[in-house]
Amino acid sequence: MIRCIRRAAAFCLLLLVALLVNAARVQLFEADELDDNPANRRSAIVRYDQPRGNxxxxxxxxxxxxxxGEQLSFERTYLHGPLYAPVTGYASQTYGTTLIENAEDAVLSGTDSLLAPLPFWNEFTRGRQPGGDVVTTIKASMQQAAYEGLRGRRGAVAALDPSTGAILALVSTPSYDPERLSGTGAAVTDAWSRLNASPSMPMLNRAIRQTYPPGSTFKIVTAAAALDSRTVTDPDAATDTPSPYVLPGTDTTLPNEARGCENASLADAIRVSCNTVMAHLGVEVGLDGMVETAEKFGFNDTGLRIPSGVARSNFDTDMSDDQLALSSIGQFNTKATPLQMAMVASAVAGGGDLRRPHLVDRVTTNTGDTVRRERSESYERPMNPATAVQLQRMMVEVVENGTGSNAAIDGVRVGGKTGTAQHGVDNSGLPYAWFISWAQAPDSGRPAVAVAVVVEDAAADRADISGGGSAAPIARAVMEAALEEE
Structure with a gap:
C-alpha cells in the first residue's frame, strides 16, 4: 500500500512539474504571440479599461x-474631428490606430516606459500607467484658416516654421470624423465601408501620404541647382534658351504659357514661370547635379517620419535628357507630397538650412510633467546661403510683379511660386493647382512660416485652375494667421 502511495505521489509530483514547466513556457516564450492573437480579448479589455491620453x-x-458601460470600458472621442483628422488619425476598437494615435500609441495608452515611476517598471510588472498626453506643434488658427480655405475641395495644406521645422498646419480635404470609427458594432463597420468606398477618399491624408506632380513649383529646386552648380552665375543675365524649346534627342517642342521667355533670365523665368528656360537649365546642370539637389531637399527619402510615415517624393535617378528636361519643370515622373514642397519653401526661407519637419512638440504625463521634448534638428543644407538669398528675391518678385500676386499681404515680405501640374494620359486630367510660399513680418528677423498648397478641385472649370488663382489665396490666409501668432 505504501509503495502504491509513493508511486502515486511521485506521479502527481511529475504532473505538477510538467504543469509548472508548461506555465513557464507559455509565460516566457509564447506570451507575446498569445497577446497578439486576434481571438484573445483580454488585451483589448485591458487596453480599453482606462481613459486614453489626449x-x-x-x-x-x-x-x-x-x-x-460595456466590456471595452472607454471609447475615443474627438473635438472638431474632421479639422484635426490629418493630425490625430483615429483610435478604433475595431480598426486599430493611425497617424499620431498610432505613432504615439505607447504614450497615449500608458505603456511607454517614460511614464513609469522607475526604469523598466512596466516591463517587469507588465503593467501600465495612466495615459500620457501628446502636445502637437499645430497652431489652431492656421489649421482653421487652411481648412476653411480649401472649403471641402480635394486638396491639402502643409505649413512649417522654417526656423525649427515645426509643422504649424496639416490639412487634407475632404476629411472625415474619426469618432465614427472609435467603437464597435454595425454603425462603425458601416461608416468604415462608406468612407473607404467614397470616390473623394476622405480618409486619405493628402498632405503627407499623397504625391502629385509639383509642376512649376519644382522650378525652385532647379533654380537652386543651377545657381549652386554655377550653371547660372548671374540670375538677371539672359540665357541662351529658344522658345519654344526642342526637347533633347526628340522632335518634341516644349512651349510656354507665359510671354517673353525666349532667352529670358533665370529671375524672369521664375517670375513669369517659363518652362523652356527651366527645362534647358535642368539639362545643363545634368542628371547627377539635379538628383543631388533634389535629394537634399528631401526627394527620394523613404524614411521621413513626423512621427507618422511620409510618402516618398520622387525624382528619377536614371533618365534621358528629354526626360530630365520635363522632370526639371516638375513633370514626367517627378512627384511630391505637399509636405515636401513646404520643405522646399522652408529651405529658401531658412537661408538654405532645411530643418527636419516634426509634428510633436512634447510628451507629458497625465499630470502635465514633460517626459520628452522634440528638438529642432537640421535635415540637410540643400543650397548655399547666397543661393537662398537670390531665390528669396526671385520669389518675392513672383508675388509683387508676377504670377503670385494673390498671395500678397500689405506691409509683409512674401515670396511665392505658382504651379499648374498637368497629369493623366496625354495630360487629359484636370490640372492640379499649386502654390508654395513664405512670409516674413517687417519687424522680424526671420520668416514666420513656409506654406505649400495643392488643390485638385475636380469640380472646377479647367480654365479656372491655376496656382495663382486657386491655391495662392489659401496660402495667404494661412500666412496671415501665422503672422498674427507672432
Whole structure:
C-alpha cells in the first residue's frame, strides 16, 4: 500500500512539474504571440479599461474619452474631428490606430516606459500607467484658416516654421470624423465601408501620404541647382534658351504659357514661370547635379517620419535628357507630397538650412510633467546661403510683379511660386493647382512660416485652375494667421 502511495505521489509530483514547466513556457516564450492573437480579448479589455491620453493643440485637448458601460470600458472621442483628422488619425476598437494615435500609441495608452515611476517598471510588472498626453506643434488658427480655405475641395495644406521645422498646419480635404470609427458594432463597420468606398477618399491624408506632380513649383529646386552648380552665375543675365524649346534627342517642342521667355533670365523665368528656360537649365546642370539637389531637399527619402510615415517624393535617378528636361519643370515622373514642397519653401526661407519637419512638440504625463521634448534638428543644407538669398528675391518678385500676386499681404515680405501640374494620359486630367510660399513680418528677423498648397478641385472649370488663382489665396490666409501668432 505504501509503495502504491509513493508511486502515486511521485506521479502527481511529475504532473505538477510538467504543469509548472508548461506555465513557464507559455509565460516566457509564447506570451507575446498569445497577446497578439486576434481571438484573445483580454488585451483589448485591458487596453480599453482606462481613459486614453489626449492629443493637444496648444493647451487644448482635441481628443477625449467616454465611458461605454460595456466590456471595452472607454471609447475615443474627438473635438472638431474632421479639422484635426490629418493630425490625430483615429483610435478604433475595431480598426486599430493611425497617424499620431498610432505613432504615439505607447504614450497615449500608458505603456511607454517614460511614464513609469522607475526604469523598466512596466516591463517587469507588465503593467501600465495612466495615459500620457501628446502636445502637437499645430497652431489652431492656421489649421482653421487652411481648412476653411480649401472649403471641402480635394486638396491639402502643409505649413512649417522654417526656423525649427515645426509643422504649424496639416490639412487634407475632404476629411472625415474619426469618432465614427472609435467603437464597435454595425454603425462603425458601416461608416468604415462608406468612407473607404467614397470616390473623394476622405480618409486619405493628402498632405503627407499623397504625391502629385509639383509642376512649376519644382522650378525652385532647379533654380537652386543651377545657381549652386554655377550653371547660372548671374540670375538677371539672359540665357541662351529658344522658345519654344526642342526637347533633347526628340522632335518634341516644349512651349510656354507665359510671354517673353525666349532667352529670358533665370529671375524672369521664375517670375513669369517659363518652362523652356527651366527645362534647358535642368539639362545643363545634368542628371547627377539635379538628383543631388533634389535629394537634399528631401526627394527620394523613404524614411521621413513626423512621427507618422511620409510618402516618398520622387525624382528619377536614371533618365534621358528629354526626360530630365520635363522632370526639371516638375513633370514626367517627378512627384511630391505637399509636405515636401513646404520643405522646399522652408529651405529658401531658412537661408538654405532645411530643418527636419516634426509634428510633436512634447510628451507629458497625465499630470502635465514633460517626459520628452522634440528638438529642432537640421535635415540637410540643400543650397548655399547666397543661393537662398537670390531665390528669396526671385520669389518675392513672383508675388509683387508676377504670377503670385494673390498671395500678397500689405506691409509683409512674401515670396511665392505658382504651379499648374498637368497629369493623366496625354495630360487629359484636370490640372492640379499649386502654390508654395513664405512670409516674413517687417519687424522680424526671420520668416514666420513656409506654406505649400495643392488643390485638385475636380469640380472646377479647367480654365479656372491655376496656382495663382486657386491655391495662392489659401496660402495667404494661412500666412496671415501665422503672422498674427507672432
Amino acid at each position: 492629443i493637444l493643440v496648444g493647451d487644448r485637448p482635441v481628443t477625449g474619452n467616454k465611458e461605454t
